[in-house]
Amino acid sequence: MTVEELLSFNLPLFSGITADDLSGIPISVTEKTFSDWQTIFDQDDSSYDLYFLLNGSLLAVYWTTEGREIVFSRFPVGAYFGELAALDGKSRSLAVVSKTETRVLILKRECFLQLFNEVPKVRSRITQQLVERIRILTERNMEMTTLSVEQRVGTYLFRLAAEHGKLAAGAVIENAPTHAEIAGTIGANREMVSRSISKLSRLGVIKSSRQRIEILDPEGLSKELS
Numbered sequence: 001m002t003v004e005e006l007l008s009f010n011l012p013l014f015s016g017i018t019a020d021d022l023s024g025i026p027i028s029v030t031e032k033t034f035s036d037w038q039t040i041f042d043q044d045d046s047s048y049d050l051y052f053l054l055n056g057s058l059l060a061v062y063w064t065t066e067g068r069e070i071v072f073s074r075f076p077v078g079a080y081f082g083e084l085a086a087l088d089g090k091s092r093s094l095a096v097v098s099k100t101e102t103r104v105l106i107l108k109r110e111c112f113l114q115l116f117n118e119v120p121k122v123r124s125r126i127t128q129q130l131v132e133r134i135r136i137l138t139e140r141n142m143e144m145t146t147l148s149v150e151q152r153v154g155t156y157l158f159r160l161a162a163e164h165g166k167l168a169a170g171a172v173i174e175n176a177p178t179h180a181e182i183a184g185t186i187g188a189n190r191e192m193v194s195r196s197i198s199k200l201s202r203l204g205v206i207k208s209s210r211q212r213i214e215i216l217d218p219e220g221l222s223k224e225l226s
Helices: 003-007 083-088 109-118 120-146 149-163 179-186 190-202 218-223
Strands: 029-034 039-041 050-055 058-063 069-074 095-098 102-107 172-174 206-209 212-215
Touching: 069 179, 083 109, 102 109, 109 120, 120 149, 120 179, 149 179, 149 190, 149 212, 149 218, 179 190, 190 206
Parallel strands: none
Antiparallel strands: 029 102, 039 095, 050 102, 058 069, 058 095, 172 212, 206 212
């Protein structure tokens, strides 16, 4: 794949970067499609390439020794993932699974490291995202130790609505996370999440159906966080 072809995907990591900025850097990229619930890479895998999501839906998952699933994140289209192993050359810390048919770009580690070292915009964006991730994990840890399950569910839904620009009465979040995904993300079990969402529905704060959440009362949702 040429530099021009890579830039044609309009990936956020390369926004504002030109072919001249990448001149002299050998680009080694392949494209691959994964089917529903296929593993992109597994936890503890010894693979070090960087991935970009072109279309589809992915989950980053951690499996405990007891077999419990902890969902860390979903990825927006255009996002990159796998950068930790690409940076330090150690095994993968999380598994990434395709929730639907998914198309990705795979950038070889050697190429990624050269981009990181020689293109300031790339290095700055990756560093900023790593810092943001640390802040999010710190915030999530505080929530899990100080908030009840109901408050954590409310916080999760409030944040989800805000991230999707849906924090308004009548706004609908399509393809919303399942109760199991929410549970894995906030450190609860599915039954507790389902009860909390049912309570919010009874209070008229939200209306929930299969992977669809309608925000009925944004102010009421924010009040449920306290």
